[in-house]
Amino acid sequence: MTHDDADPRARHFPGLSRIGALLADPGRAAMLWSLMDGTARPAGELTMIAGLSPSAASGHLARLTEGGLLAMEVSGRHRYYRIATPDIATAIEALANLAHASAPQRTPERPPSAVPLEMRYARTCYDHLAGELAVQIFDRMLARHWLAADGREQNGPTQLEPTPEGAREFAQLGIDLKAQRARRRRFACTCIDWSERRPHLGGALGAAFLESCAAHGWLEQTTKRRVLRVTPAGRSHFERFLSDR
DNA sequence: CTTAAGCAGAAGTTCCGAGA
């Protein structure tokens, strides 16, 4: 019998309190966070990351697997664990952002301690570019007056609008702003970067920008889910863009 | 040379008692 089965208060959101309980333990959270780059790690490595004994870590991993948050594959004498689905990684990232937004602002510059290194520079966030590179590009877009806040901010992401100059630059990148506006989603907004704690470009325009970078051969997918590789052509392009004054 | 058996070590799980 599960936690929710026993508690009639859980009937409105079946499974929600169970998921919350699984995420509440610091050891389990540390193990989940270390798998956010989409890799699979053996139980022994996750044990070290969580700072637990093998027996305690084994118990936590069993609960996370039973709860559907982790998937496990046996390879020889190793057991490899990974985040079960991309939806779960997305949910954990959203909760991490929420935790940061709602925490007391005592140490605003402190990044999360266990952000996988390869994810910090360039990765996908839903369908747009995120990471250190995304934040730098967004800063540069603002400095070059490609984008302006449209003044409709309401306790959430800042709505953005391309300036006439920005519209020309996005068109040069092959982005059809009219088509992006017609999509049934937010056109352009800020999205707080999970590892950098600063905004990057989100919304339909953010997704179109990432598509454009891929089409130009500046960014490409790696074997690790969500981790992006900057190609040599991309490196020189972004260096020019970021240093151009 | 090949193959199977035996052994040691590594990795991970289960069980159980202790403590907060």
Added chain:
DNA sequence: TCTCGGAACTTCTGCTTAAG
């Protein structure tokens, strides 16, 4: 009640050795 760590156990890999 929940989590922890230690002990014992299972499973698997890799190495060595002996037999065919």
